[in-house]
Amino acid sequence: MSRITFIMKLARQINPLKVERALPLYSNYSTMLQSTIHRQSEEDEVEFPKNRTVNNSTSQIQIKEVGTVPQLQIGQNVPRKDKISFLVSTLMDIQDNKEAVYSTLDAWVAWERNFPIGALKNVLLALEKEKQWHRIIQVIKWMLSKGQGTTRGTYGQLIEALDMDHRVEEANEVWNKKLAFDLHSVPWKLCKLMISVYYRNNMLEDLVKLFKGLEAFDRKPPEKSIVQKVADAYELLGLPEEKERVLEKYKDLFVESSNGKHKKISHTRSPKKIKPSQKG
Template sequence: MMSKLTIITRLARQISQLTVNRTSILTHSYSTDVQHSIPKRGDAETIGSSRDQVGYKSLSSFAKKPIGGEHKPQVGENVSRKDKISFLVNTLLDLKDSKEAVYGALDAWVAWEQNFPIGSLKQVLLKLEKEQQWHRIVQVIKWMLSKGQGNTMGTYEQLIKSLDMDHRAKEAHEFWNKKIGSDLHSVPWRLCSLMISVYYRNHMLEDLIKLFKGLEAFDRKPPDKSIVQKVADTYEVLGFLDQKDRLLEKYKDLFTGTWDGSPKGSRRSRPQREEKQPREH
């Protein structure tokens, strides 16, 4: 197993190779600037001072980071965002299934960035999802969260989905309870529906009923019949036929196509009142 230091050194070397030509061009340009920046007249101290100032500006644009006792140029500004994303995706796909290796690669990749590249990482996650790399997605998102980044419902949704696809429903349930489940009045229905589906597919029936009742406690109405059907099926499997019948009666409008997601009678009553008004001639 490669150590974190070895991974970082290897990544730094590979990234540097991506920009060797660009660096050569910039270095040549810098040398030309130095020649034009040195005064033609003046004592040795003035000339030395001019060189130091120009050299300092150049080193600032090629900031170096110590890795393993060596110095590598910062290449973040010399590599396109697309190349960085592709490089990281390929690196993650080539790594063995090791948390230490994945975290080390991610640490090395962001080490070249001045700001945490959350936008680029989201693109990386989308590419990994297209490859159905669910286990790797879980590792990347957990690494992001460990850095205090990506704490959004969108990231949570992607993590729960990936955990489910990676056959880790219990872990998805634990994450839900820890980060999301205590605030059901504001959790998007899209995410709630996903969690209900996770419970449904993995036969975690008591958890499914508990979640749905928690949503109802906040007077939140399901937006589509598939959610109600899953709850009804769960009641039937558990032997609660009376509760199933009451549920289907309560949300029957969803199955007849008249439910619009609004409180009962709010919008449906308006056309009826309008029909009673005399028509103008």
Template structure:
């Protein structure tokens, strides 16, 4: 009987391992494997989506890092093309202080200005222009003329703005002959680029010194170049014609260039009204 019991136990173990005694166990095992195989593509696709999102984030971060690296790169420095205005205000004040303490002698002023630029790699044009503006505000007309002439002698600052400042300084310092020489040079060199401002400046200069013939001459150049005068210039030209006894030309200038309407302030508002004749000067 012991042998039979051992035989049955051994056969049961074999059957159990083969799944004959418990068929549901074997079936459930196959179903489980089938479900796993059916879910496998979904799981792999979800994993792929997650991986692709992670990869996109990593790529975007890498691109941002590359952009930051590009922005933080070194800037090229060209010594002779640099136009840096850093510190130009302090340089301008230093120039004004230097020229203000000098005697009124051309050699002394030019020598000091040459020393001022001795250690500069390029001409400090911005600082010199600011110094001219400061001298003009302080009404130091002689110093304005000296600094402007020195700049022009160095081949720097030959602009219409510098010419306008120099003509104003000649006017205030009663140096009409020098203003006339400068004007002839300007009109000869910059014929096609003359501005209304320069014409008005020169006519104003001649008007201050009662030079009616010169006013008419400049106005003729103005008409020839097709530059329309502003209202103040029109009145100065009309006044010059009146002083010369040419009333018809005065009326013609006023009718041609002066607007028939004018603006006045009435009850705090700007109102346009029609002019009543040409006797408003």
């Protein structure tokens, strides 16, 4: 598909969405988008270049001069931050439909020479500030379908968005398929995220299984909040011996310095009540 066709596709999509509030950010972009709409009726007339002869088995057809197709430079003269703002605004206004979102993203990157992974990360951060979890999921899955952003950080962001969108089963599936096989090196930041996901959704058996897997690689938790969640899970599962074992093994994490002296913090508090999983 040509660049012109992609641009026209984007113009057709955003026109009914009434996102004029985003277009004034860059007048050149607005002008070019409007011009593509007016050219839609002329697209079929620009099928061949100037004075080209087309041969077939029966005759030769001389194509009349149709003029020069203007070179649209959308994306090249627009500041990156404005294109990001435009996409965020469009994604927040567009209908909640996978095909519509994917088509918008396809059109947005159509004029990019290289896949704009950096710009899309900023788009995701902007959507996260607006708590647009469902849209974040769609954008990340679109990126992954293009073979882009296949990093631990991206999968962690997807897991968090799925959890916030009440799709914990899917979040667990992503964890098991993309990250859990590598427990000896997956960052503790992601392990902590998944432990928290299990804890919030009352998936206590999965929580202790994950922690035991980390212990099998002799990986020490970096902070006491992780150990406390594990201890709470053991208690709620009716395994007080395991709870005490974990608290004893990592008791140094519960020692804080106060005025130059070490102070031991009690680890016998009542476990936090965990709300049952909500289905989205």
